[in-house]
Amino acid sequence: MFAKLQRKSLPLSLGLLLAGLSTGAIAANASPAIDAGAAPAAQNVQVTLVLKLRNQTALEDYIRQTVTPGSAHYQQFLTTSQFAQQFGPSSSDLARVQAYLQKQGLSSDVLPSHLVVRASGTTAQINALFSTSIHNYVSRQDGRHFHKPAGAVQIPSAIADVVDVASGLSNELHYRPHHVASPQFAALNAQHPQISALNSSGSGGSGGNSTASGLPGQYTVGDVANFYDINPLYQRGVVGRGSTVAIVTLSNFYPADATAYWSHIHLTTKPNRITQVHVDGGGAIDGGSGETSIDVEQSGGVAPYADILVYDAPNAGNGYVDAFAQAVSDNIADSISTSWGLPEIFSFAALNVDGASNTDTSDAGDLRAFHSIFLEAAVQGQSLFAAAGDSGAYDTVRDLGAGTAVGDYTAPLSVDSPASDPYITAAGGTTTPYKYAFGTGPTEAIKQESVWGWDYIQNYFDTYIGQGVVNLFSSGGGGGVSVYWHTPFYQAFTDGVRRSETKQSLVYNDPSAGPTTLLKLPGHFAGRNVPDISLNADPETGYIYISTADGGLNSGEGGTSFVAPQLNGITALLRQSTGHRIGLWNPQVYAIQNIFGYGRYTPFNSVRAGDNWFYDGQPRYNPGAGIGTLDVANLDVFLRSGF
Numbered sequence: 001m002f003a004k005l006q007r008k009s010l011p012l013s014l015g016l017l018l019a020g021l022s023t024g025a026i027a028a029n030a031s032p033a034i035d036a037g038a039a040p041a042a043q044n045v046q047v048t049l050v051l052k053l054r055n056q057t058a059l060e061d062y063i064r065q066t067v068t069p070g071s072a073h074y075q076q077f078l079t080t081s082q083f084a085q086q087f088g089p090s091s092s093d094l095a096r097v098q099a100y101l102q103k104q105g106l107s108s109d110v111l112p113s114h115l116v117v118r119a120s121g122t123t124a125q126i127n128a129l130f131s132t133s134i135h136n137y138v139s140r141q142d143g144r145h146f147h148k149p150a151g152a153v154q155i156p157s158a159i160a161d162v163v164d165v166a167s168g169l170s171n172e173l174h175y176r177p178h179h180v181a182s183p184q185f186a187a188l189n190a191q192h193p194q195i196s197a198l199n200s201s202g203s204g205g206s207g208g209n210s211t212a213s214g215l216p217g218q219y220t221v222g223d224v225a226n227f228y229d230i231n232p233l234y235q236r237g238v239v240g241r242g243s244t245v246a247i248v249t250l251s252n253f254y255p256a257d258a259t260a261y262w263s264h265i266h267l268t269t270k271p272n273r274i275t276q277v278h279v280d281g282g283g284a285i286d287g288g289s290g291e292t293s294i295d296v297e298q299s300g301g302v303a304p305y306a307d308i309l310v311y312d313a314p315n316a317g318n319g320y321v322d323a324f325a326q327a328v329s330d331n332i333a334d335s336i337s338t339s340w341g342l343p344e345i346f347s348f349a350a351l352n353v354d355g356a357s358n359t360d361t362s363d364a365g366d367l368r369a370f371h372s373i374f375l376e377a378a379v380q381g382q383s384l385f386a387a388a389g390d391s392g393a394y395d396t397v398r399d400l401g402a403g404t405a406v407g408d409y410t411a412p413l414s415v416d417s418p419a420s421d422p423y424i425t426a427a428g429g430t431t432t433p434y435k436y437a438f439g440t441g442p443t444e445a446i447k448q449e450s451v452w453g454w455d456y457i458q459n460y461f462d463t464y465i466g467q468g469v470v471n472l473f474s475s476g477g478g479g480g481v482s483v484y485w486h487t488p489f490y491q492a493f494t495d496g497v498r499r500s501e502t503k504q505s506l507v508y509n510d511p512s513a514g515p516t517t518l519l520k521l522p523g524h525f526a527g528r529n530v531p532d533i534s535l536n537a538d539p540e541t542g543y544i545y546i547s548t549a550d551g552g553l554n555s556g557e558g559g560t561s562f563v564a565p566q567l568n569g570i571t572a573l574l575r576q577s578t579g580h581r582i583g584l585w586n587p588q589v590y591a592i593q594n595i596f597g598y599g600r601y602t603p604f605n606s607v608r609a610g611d612n613w614f615y616d617g618q619p620r621y622n623p624g625a626g627i628g629t630l631d632v633a634n635l636d637v638f639l640r641s642g643f
Contacts, residue, residue, distance in 0.1 A: 077381030088114035168318025177291035178387035182539035182556035221301030240303030243572035246333030250315035251288030283312040289549035302569025337568035339561030374423035381581035387560035389416035389478025393614035412504035422488035426530035427563035429477030429537025450610025451624035482527040496621035603635035
């Protein structure tokens with residue numbers, strides 16, 4: 001089987017680096033950016049300082065109590081000011097940081113959480129502050145201009161005891177939206193006449209929701225309600241009233257697209273409920289705008305009377321960190337989702353710091369920055385969701401591109417960030433039952449909900465169309481084992497949780513100089529497993545959405561970027577039903593699953609079939625689909641009863 005051939009670190013012809021690639025070592029060893037010299041001394045640079053938490057162990061214990069029935073602080077979530085007073089830096093430390101920045105000529109502002117200080121200054125001031133030299137660069141791949149430090153960055157000793165992370169000194173990093181389109185198969189018709197359009201059928205409309213289509217590739221939020229037993233909540237009048245969801249995104253969008261989508265499927269919603277918050281000037285209307293439309297349409301469609309906040313920021317520098325920090329510090333949203341990410345390993349020192357060992361997996365990116373912000377969200381009762389990625393068990397494949405323009409890379413088993421953080425719920429993907437046929441091949445079927453991985457289509461093509469006609473590796477639901485974050489407490493007793501595999505390396509096969517090992521990943525690492533919860537994400541059993549930036553009405557769309565906002569909307573329903581914020585999902589859903597397992601009256605359905613090119617579906621937790629899929633009505637009963 002083709003899927004079984006992918007069980008090791010697999011060499012691929014990846015070549016053309018996309019804009020998402022940010023790692024210095026890869027750029028240096030593959031097709032380096034052109035160093036355009038030192039950035040002008042007067043050029044403005046934005047930097048975000050994430051300060052160190054006080055009493056982090058106590059904070060983690062408090063978070064655990066907020067979601068553990070019977071604990072002293074069960075459902076006693078903190079306000080932003082309470083978080084600042086108990087776990088943020090002291091007022092004196094905060095004042096010391098600001099005074100130091102002012103002395104260096106930088107302006108700054110502090111978020112109410114006291115966790116984040118956003119500063120602005122000239123290149124000369126930033127260089128002096130961090131003992132580095134910021135240079136301008138031009139990408140050899142796409143001609144894009146960016147700046148980043150040419151040498152190591154050092155936190156000034158005067159504030160190093162307070163400052164944990166400096167984010168934004170480089171604006172090279174571009175995150176990727178996690179949605180995938182299906183129409184590539186139709187486009188293959190012209191090149192390969194033996195491939196006909198996909199013929200499919202499904203049963204999405206059988207659950208009684210009038211807004212459902214019942215058609216794979218044209219599913220709506222009504223089909224989601226049918227699949228995952230949400231309709232009983234609607235029948236009780238639970239539609240998200242009194243709840244607020246937030247979207248953290250890196251592209252602006254047209255709010256009218258969301259209202260057009262809800263109108264198109266004849267869904268009645270609360271009017272005038274979308275509020276945009278443009279962070280750091282806001283994101284652009286660009287190729288990622290459709291992602292923002294999807295997130296708003298899905299979350300707001302599942303919870304049609306919830307208010308929606310959209311925090312959009314530039315897809316560069318400190319934009320992503322700032323957007324999350326603002327959404328959490330504002331503390332208006334009861335739940336927050338994001339559908340953007342990059343491979344976790346792209347933050348490692350081995351790929352970013354000149355002279356670092358290729359075994360150095362310390363954080364040189366924003367992993368710690370996100371983590372502190374997510375801890376704040378958890379103690380405030382804000383539920384967080386992130387798409388787990390759409391490259392199966394090999395998260396780097398989409399971000400390293402395809403082709404042979406700059407050589408071959410191996411594809412190590414890897415996971416996506418920020419979904420890999422233990423304090424966010426990682427949203428994985430499945431394929432719901434449907435029938436398919438191509439060309440003269442027979443009709444086949446996915447008979448039970450399965451881990452999403454397009455190796456099932458690859459196998460079909462290879463068998464009935466011909467070897468090598470298409471290469472679908474490794475499209476599928478993201479999942480695997482973090483090699484940075486250790487196994488969290490809520491997964492410690494979960495059957496099926498895995499350790500990292502051995503002999504996983506990111507190697508660049510230079511056509512002239514030969515192989516260069518850029519990063520060796522640790523084997524047998526007891527890491528955080530992702531995803532946590534999965535829902536339908538395969539574009540072949542995908543959805544419609546409306547985006548002016550993408551040409552209007554689109555069909556045959558999927559990816560875990562649909563799942564994260566759907567879970568966001570589900571949380572808004574649960575918030576209305578229970579009368580309180582739900583808080584961090586992970587400790588609660590793992591506890592329920594570990595104690596009650598799977599069955600007719602439990603909140604979870606195991607995903608026993610399919611794979612994401614490495615991890616197979618199992619009748620237990622698996623890194624292809626996590627705990628499994630939801631029965632939302634049953635989950636609501638458990639949460640209302642305090643399980």
